[in-house]
Amino acid sequence: xxxxxxxVESPAKAKTIEKFLGENFLVKSSYGxxxxxxxxxxxxxxxxxxxxxxxxxxxxxxxxxxxKSLVKKAKVVWLxxxxxxxxxxxxxxxxxxxxxxxxxxxxxxxxxxxxDAIQNAIKNPRNVDLNLVNAQQARRILDRLVGFExxxxxxxxxxxxxxxxxxxxVAVRLIVEREREIMAFQQTSSFKVSGIFEPNAKEYQLxxxxxxxxxxxxxxQDFLQxxxxxxxxxxxxxxxxxxxSPAAPFTTSTLQQEAGRxxxxxxxxxxxxxxxxxxxxxxxYMRTDSVNLSDTAIKAAQKAVVSMxxxxxxxxxxxxxxxxxxxxxxxxxxxxxxxxSTIEGTxxxxxxxxxxxxxxxxxxxxxxxxxxxTITIGAPSLAEKFIAAGEVxxxxxxxxxxxxxxxxxxxxxxxxxxxxxxxxxxxxxxxxISAIQRYSQRPPRYAESSLVKKMEELGIGRPSTxxxxxxxxxxxxxxxxxxxAGYEREFESLILKKGKITExxxxxxxxxxxxxxxxxxxxxxxxxxxxxxxxxxxNYDFTAKVEKDFDVIAEGKLKWEEMIRKFYQNFxxxxxxxxxxxxxxxxxxxxxxxxxxxKVVSVRIGRFGPIAQIGSSDEEPVYAGLLKxxxxxxxxxxxxxxxFDFPRNLGEFEGKVVQVGIGRFGPxxxxxxxxxxxxKTDSPGEISLERAVELIEAKRxxxxxxxxxxxxxxxxxxxxxGRFGPxxxxxxxNYKIPKGxxxxxxxxxECVALxxxxxxxxxxxxxxxxxxxxxxxxASTKKSATKAKSTAKTTAKKAK
DNA sequence: CAGTGAGCGAGCTTCCGCTTGACTT
Numbered sequence: 037x038x039x040x041x042x043x044v045e046s047p048a049k050a051k052t053i054e055k056f057l058g059e060n061f062l063v064k065s066s067y068g069x070x071x072x073x074x075x076x077x078x079x080x081x082x083x084x085x086x087x088x089x090x091x092x093x094x095x096x097x098x099x100x101x102x103x104k105s106l107v108k109k110a111k112v113v114w115l116x117x118x119x120x121x122x123x124x125x126x127x128x129x130x131x132x133x134x135x136x137x138x139x140x141x142x143x144x145x146x147x148x149x150x151x152d153a154i155q156n157a158i159k160n161p162r163n164v165d166l167n168l169v170n171a172q173q174a175r176r177i178l179d180r181l182v183g184f185e186x187x188x189x190x191x192x193x194x195x196x197x198x199x200x201x202x203x204x205x206v207a208v209r210l211i212v213e214r215e216r217e218i219m220a221f222q223q224t225s226s227f228k229v230s231g232i233f234e235p236n237a238k239e240y241q242l243x244x245x246x247x248x249x250x251x252x253x254x255x256x257q258d259f260l261q262x263x264x265x266x267x268x269x270x271x272x273x274x275x276x277x278x279x280x281s282p283a284a285p286f287t288t289s290t291l292q293q294e295a296g297r298x299x300x301x302x303x304x305x306x307x308x309x310x311x312x313x314x315x316x317x318x319x320x321y322m323r324t325d326s327v328n329l330s331d332t333a334i335k336a337a338q339k340a341v342v343s344m345x346x347x348x349x350x351x352x353x354x355x356x357x358x359x360x361x362x363x364x365x366x367x368x369x370x371x372x373x374x375x376x377s378t379i380e381g382t383x384x385x386x387x388x389x390x391x392x393x394x395x396x397x398x399x400x401x402x403x404x405x406x407x408x409x410t411i412t413i414g415a416p417s418l419a420e421k422f423i424a425a426g427e428v429x430x431x432x433x434x435x436x437x438x439x440x441x442x443x444x445x446x447x448x449x450x451x452x453x454x455x456x457x458x459x460x461x462x463x464x465x466x467x468x469i470s471a472i473q474r475y476s477q478r479p480p481r482y483a484e485s486s487l488v489k490k491m492e493e494l495g496i497g498r499p500s501t502x503x504x505x506x507x508x509x510x511x512x513x514x515x516x517x518x519x520x521a522g523y524e525r526e527f528e529s530l531i532l533k534k535g536k537i538t539e540x541x542x543x544x545x546x547x548x549x550x551x552x553x554x555x556x557x558x559x560x561x562x563x564x565x566x567x568x569x570x571x572x573x574x575n576y577d578f579t580a581k582v583e584k585d586f587d588v589i590a591e592g593k594l595k596w597e598e599m600i601r602k603f604y605q606n607f608x609x610x611x612x613x614x615x616x617x618x619x620x621x622x623x624x625x626x627x628x629x630x631x632x633x634x635k636v637v638s639v640r641i642g643r644f645g646p647i648a649q650i651g652s653s654d655e656e657p658v659y660a661g662l663l664k665x666x667x668x669x670x671x672x673x674x675x676x677x678x679x680f681d682f683p684r685n686l687g688e689f690e691g692k693v694v695q696v697g698i699g700r701f702g703p704x705x706x707x708x709x710x711x712x713x714x715x716k717t718d719s720p721g722e723i724s725l726e727r728a729v730e731l732i733e734a735k736r737x738x739x740x741x742x743x744x745x746x747x748x749x750x751x752x753x754x755x756x757x758g759r760f761g762p763x764x765x766x767x768x769x770n771y772k773i774p775k776g777x778x779x780x781x782x783x784x785x786e787c788v789a790l791x792x793x794x795x796x797x798x799x800x801x802x803x804x805x806x807x808x809x810x811x812x813x814x815a816s817t818k819k820s821a822t823k824a825k826s827t828a829k830t831t832a833k834k835a836k
Numbered sequence: 837c838a839g840t841g842a843g844c845g846a847g848c849t850t851c852c853g854c855t856t857g858a859c860t861t
Contacts, residue, residue: 046854046856047856066854066855068853068854068856069853069854070855072852095856122853125853172853175853176851176852176853178851179853180852182852183851184850184851185851187850188849190850191848196849197848198849198850199849199850199851200850200851202852203852204851204852311856315856323855497852497853498854501852501853501854508851642841643841644841647841659840659841661841683839697839698838699838702838704838706838711837711838763861765861770860770861
């Protein structure tokens with residue numbers, strides 16, 4: 037029997053540590069926090085000095101039970117949760133819940149999982165730091181107060197089931213404000229001039245840009261005119277050495293950004309894949325804000341760099357974490373074994389691993405040495421000058437393995453330009469000089485990863501919450517992640533060639549978006565509402581400010597109850613006053629008058645989303661839902677009136693009417709009481725009968741392909757092709773087909789057997805939402821279905 | 837899944853940060 041029980045937060049970590057500690061230590065995991073504020077009411081007794089009511093979380097009851105029994109058998113309990121505010125609180129909750137006697141309890145910390153670090157920790161135990169615990173309690177209670185007082189305000193004044201919080205509401209604000217910047221953006225254009233030059237002997241060509249742009253076409257034209265007959269020559273050559281340094285090893289946020297930019301992963305995808313790598317022991321912990329590498333890792337990287345590229349390429353570096361509010365409980369994200377440049381696993385896992393491996397390796401490599409050459413070309417008759425710039429990498433250093441990507445996709449990829457040896461004074465002939473109209477760029481919309489970057493800069497949210505926060509604001513309908521088609525615009529070019537200027541009008545596409553975050557009407561409405569009445573909480577500095585208070589509490593120089601009281605006094609007063617004085621808001625906006633009826637046209641948020649309305653509410657108005665991408669804030673009268681053209685008859689097909697309409701899920705074509713969605717690339721206002729028939733036929737084909745098998749004896753049982761591959765549908769529920777089974781060869785009897793062997797994985801279609809959520813566990817596989825779960829299962833079945 | 841948008845009233849929703857699975861048609 038082990039005399040020592042060590043409790044860490046993560047089970048994967050427990051496994052590793054057990055190996056380092058030897059037989060006399062049993063290492064278990066708490067699976068994160070084990071207790072939280074009670075969910076009913078506030079979970080905080082405001083009358084009694086904000087006394088928190090903590091309850092063991094449902095999914096932790098078993099964990100706590102097991103730990104309790106192990107504690108009884110142990111002589112010493114080592115609380116080894118993470119070395120940060122939350123970790124300290126976990127240690128404290130554990131000692132409270134497990135009833136740990138301080139004489140047999142020791143608190144230890146380490147922020148790297150190496151044998152030395154852990155044995156060192158065991159040699160230097162301390163007590164739970166109650167000041168740090170109190171700082172966590174203040175954080176927790178503040179978040180609960182803000183979330184549970186603001187959300188009900190929104191239910192009452194805006195719409196039920198909405199939510200507000202210190203983190204999510206500010207994240208939404210970022211997206212809303214960016215959208216408004218884009219709305220307010222005034223596009224301007226100017227003429228950018230570039231030239232291609234060649235010396236008399238024609239041994240090379242130089243592409244150079246003019247040092248100024250022209251606002252108008254006339255000026256550009258005038259300049260090209262002045263270039264005719266000008267005698268160009270090299271007026272200056274300037275060489276400057278430069279260097280580039282590698283980026284720091286990955287934190288959660290930078291990993292999410294680079295995986296998004298380089299691999300196209302969403303933030304939550306990146307985290308799921310990283311979790312797999314972590315559990316397989318391939319990388320260190322993936323939720324971290326630290327760029328720190330352990331000495332062991334730095335040495336391993338050195339070995340790898342030197343053996344692969346030679347000593348010249350190595351440069352040991354230790355990076356400093358700059359992120360606001362970083363707690364640095366863990367190392368940076370790095371491979372556990374630097375010698376593994378690739379791994380076994382899925383393609384996605386391999387790619388993410390290689391990204392991490394390269395980034396880590398590069399962080400321990402030499403700077404790249406470059407040389408920048410700037411060549412100036414001028415003519416005596418011209419005040420303006422052409423500049424050709426080139427950069428040559430003299431020594432590649434870390435660039436051999438890794439180059440960081442940029443968010444700004446418009447930043448032209450500065451390809452390496454090798455400039456020929458050039459003498460000052462050498463005459464040049466202008467082969468071609470062109471002036472091209474270029475537009476100013478609007479601010480970019482946020483992608484998931486650039487939002488995370490911004491949040492980290494502001495100190496809002498933590499590595500463990502970036503991905504869930506994005507899910508929350510999308511699920512609440514505040515934000516929509518989608519693609520948008522771009523627009524076409526014209527631009528002019530003036531080209532001087534062989535002494536003649538020609539003009540050209542061309543078209544280009546701009547503004548197309550892929551997987552970007554757009555605010556919804558409700559997101560804008562809630563942001564405005566909260567900003568009006570709770571400016572302090574919506575302030576980008578709010579988190580940073582309260583963090584300062586938490587730090588003072590952690591130092592023992594401020595009582596947490598004092599801090600909370602001071603905050604709550606004003607906050608609660610604002611909540612009460614807003615509840616009383618503000619009028620419910622639907623974001624209503626009047627657009628004008630309908631020329632047909634003379635009635636007022638307005639838009640607002642209705643029960644099922646944004647709607648347009650003709651006529652005021654006391655004169656039997658007509659309604660139409662807004663289309664995807666349309667906003668209450670920006671829709672025009674003309675666009676709104678178009679919405680009332682639906683449903684519209686397009687004509688007949690196979691003797692039945694073809695209709696185009698707009699439903700809850702967007703525009704659709706209806707034919708013979710069947711519906712087909714109209715893809716985004718088509719405009720429902722202009723769709724033709726031919727196109728509609730095309731869609732109907734495509735849908736029919738897809739429906740046929742959907743059915744793999746139907747059995748003559750049992751028409752109830754169907755083998756279908758779904759989003760996740762083939763499955764069996766029977767009696768409104770769906771069943772899995774085991775891997776390796778050919779769905780085409782299944783017999784009816786085999787299907788029945790599969791149906792019987794699997795508890796229904798689905799959904800009484802009625803109202804049993806809560807029940808459906810908890811139901812379904814494959815009875816056969818998992819070793820012990822808990823009692824609670826099996827009861828839930830029967831309820832779910834009955835609910836049907 | 838897809839023509840909805842009244843009004844009443846009961847009962848419910850909700851936060852942020854630690855952790856994993858369970859599960860998706």
